[in-house]
Amino acid sequence: MRILHFSDVHVGVETYGRTDPETGLSTRLLDFLKTFDELVDFAIEEQVDLALFCGDAYKSRDPSQTHQREFARRIARLSFAGVPVFLLLGNHDMPHVTSRATAIEIFRTLDVRNVYVGDTLRTYSVPTRSGPIQIVALPWVRRSDFLTREDTRSMSPPDVNEAIQRRLADGIAARAAALDPGVPAVFAGHVSVAQAKTGSEQAMILGHDHVLLKSDVALPQFDYVALGHVHRHQRLGDAPPVVYSGSLERVDFGEENDEKGFCVIELDPAEQLGRRLKSLRFQLVDARRFTTVSVSVPKDDLDPTATVVRAIRACRVQDAIVRVLIEVSSELASHVRDNDVRAALDGAHYVATISKDVTADSTTRLPPGSAVLKPRDALKLYLEGRSLPTGRIERLLRHADKLMEDVSLE
Numbered sequence: 001m002r003i004l005h006f007s008d009v010h011v012g013v014e015t016y017g018r019t020d021p022e023t024g025l026s027t028r029l030l031d032f033l034k035t036f037d038e039l040v041d042f043a044i045e046e047q048v049d050l051a052l053f054c055g056d057a058y059k060s061r062d063p064s065q066t067h068q069r070e071f072a073r074r075i076a077r078l079s080f081a082g083v084p085v086f087l088l089l090g091n092h093d094m095p096h097v098t099s100r101a102t103a104i105e106i107f108r109t110l111d112v113r114n115v116y117v118g119d120t121l122r123t124y125s126v127p128t129r130s131g132p133i134q135i136v137a138l139p140w141v142r143r144s145d146f147l148t149r150e151d152t153r154s155m156s157p158p159d160v161n162e163a164i165q166r167r168l169a170d171g172i173a174a175r176a177a178a179l180d181p182g183v184p185a186v187f188a189g190h191v192s193v194a195q196a197k198t199g200s201e202q203a204m205i206l207g208h209d210h211v212l213l214k215s216d217v218a219l220p221q222f223d224y225v226a227l228g229h230v231h232r233h234q235r236l237g238d239a240p241p242v243v244y245s246g247s248l249e250r251v252d253f254g255e256e257n258d259e260k261g262f263c264v265i266e267l268d269p270a271e272q273l274g275r276r277l278k279s280l281r282f283q284l285v286d287a288r289r290f291t292t293v294s295v296s297v298p299k300d301d302l303d304p305t306a307t308v309v310r311a312i313r314a315c316r317v318q319d320a321i322v323r324v325l326i327e328v329s330s331e332l333a334s335h336v337r338d339n340d341v342r343a344a345l346d347g348a349h350y351v352a353t354i355s356k357d358v359t360a361d362s363t364t365r366l367p368p369g370s371a372v373l374k375p376r377d378a379l380k381l382y383l384e385g386r387s388l389p390t391g392r393i394e395r396l397l398r399h400a401d402k403l404m405e406d407v408s409l410e
Contacts (some may be wrong), residue, residue, distance in 0.1 A: 007228025054228025055090025064355030
């Protein structure tokens, strides 16, 4: 039994994008859809038995019709190809008001073939080509789903989170204990686990984040623990494997160095519980690169612009989203020609920023007793205060002597 585990598609992120002239859509929206297409193509070509989505289909709780259409189009491709899809609700899929429909509830309303929606903590049985699989699903939990106002009246926010954690842990344990040990079982959760290394998702959180312990989800009744919500792919445990698949596309520079993709799990239903997992690998997708160019301009640089341009050419900026961070003294800042720097970034997909961190020059103090200095002595003192090499100071003074001589002749 082959399972494809993915999460945090976030259709609708358009930051660092421009309008694509052919489609009229944001190029960043197209980036997110492209990596989603890679996943769908893989699932169909490799004939996976289950596509397990662990939450956050959209960036917004109220996705536009265009975003809903594009997400549904890809789920439909999987469905029509005979690949069962399990859709777990994430925090970005939950409406502000409890009575409103969720962003992916339409799949259940229309009774879309091969599509299952996990919108409450319970056990789902999903048929696949390789036999049934049990999924204990934990969607994103709103406080009102577990605690009444009477429960929380005298609680502080940390106490509320702790109460939710206890009730969730008890609920997961109860459902795990009721599983059929002769049928493969996985846990699917959209939740923060204490050991996870977080990233850009912290800036995208909609609502309060409650945290479970790894021991709350890594129960021996599960063959695999599939997690969503944290954007960085990581494996937190081995028995059973506790894995965040991570997001399919980079959101911002906080994810610049993160690999992006999805997980592929092989289970053998004929084996006993604890021995079913045969392989687990991370399949990379071609996500848009983010590149930071950092350059420090020396204080004695004769051509600061050329130094910045060389730093840009040494980095992979072609088709990337790029930011340039320049550290430069106040004396040389005006000599960095922005037009030339932007010309060097011509191959970038998007230039996020060109920022100058201007450092103040240290003040050259006159030696005691020198109320007035001759121009040449003042220049020499200034150059020495810039910590320039002795040879360079001497050359500059020779040029200065010639200039002053020409002025006096005039």
